[in-house]
Amino acid sequence: MADTRGHTLDPSLPEPRGHGLHLRPWDAGSDADAATWLRGCLDPEFQRWNTPLKQWADLSGARESLRARAREAEEGVAASFRVTDEESGTTLGHIGVNEINRPLRLARVGYWVLPEARGRGVATRALLLASRWAFTELGLHRLELGHALGHTASCRVAERCGYPSEGTLREAMFEAGRRDAFRDVHLHARLATDEEPAAYDGR
Template identity: 70%
Template sequence: MTADPHDIRNLATARTSGDGLLLRPWDPESDADVRSWLRGITDPEFRRWNTPLVPVTDLTGARDSLRARALRAGEGLAASFVIADAGSGTTLGHIGVNDIRPPLGVATTGYWVLPEARGRGVATRALRLVADWAFGELGLHRLELDHAVGHGASCRVAERCGFRYEGTMRGAIFEPDRRDAFRDAHLHARLATDPEPERP
């Protein structure tokens, strides 16, 4: 039995685990979490493909960013997770379920992985895990994902996790480190009724 998609809940304490990973909330009062968040969103490879709506360049900005995310989670509008190693607790990256629209049962997802954790299937495992959580715990019908055109690694993660390519969105996201120029993005989505993706 799935949750009522019209139900708006506090998601600030949401968590799930599996496949060697733990997804837990970011803690804006944790210095370690704030440092990891700042390192992730200022990483050159992240910035190549993503331009945050609100620039974050220091620890104060990073803490404010995490506090804003915690507020949205408390209002049931989003859930932001640390991707952590289930055994050691080491932070590996981030994944979120964002822009939750309960009446439609629709949300978006996005992720990044810290440099030292890349090449280990972290994003693929985390996306499968968060999709299972979103369709099961939240009772969502549709989960969307987009990435800049040319970001082949993100495209492969999406497809491995059953997020079908649905088209190109013209001028949908900012150019790197700009807010006055736009680039195209690929849209992927997965429905709760889609077949489970094959797992290695």
């Protein structure tokens, strides 16, 4: 089997900026980042659509989760960003370029938005930024995005960002809060050769 791990992500790569956002790496040593990560991952709307492989529910678990993200960056297999307002620096959510496969120039993207930041196009703007970064800075060719079937908000974000639907993956993720039952996943993808979507105007 081919080695899918890449080189350590270069810390000198520019942090994505634009659309009123600044994507910054999470800091595993920051109490504020750990508390925000905990709040985002325990949010009922997040848990409705996602079931993390490893469950945790306290600051200690949040810190370990962020340390794991940092290790993935060191191994070159993922990049995790804290989505912040470009002017105020306020944290609005998270976006990750995950499961980076260098030989195939492929990765999967995922995101969530804090409750108080929803309804402002944050996920759309962050996905546009992260996609451009992955194509230009990492040289990837294909980005995949999967969400639980029925998650219409995530479906709209994908389509606005140039990720057309490619079909349904049967029972490809856990049911909410369970590991003994599965649900279908709606698959979207975008290629580096696809036309760049227009800047999001918030509508």
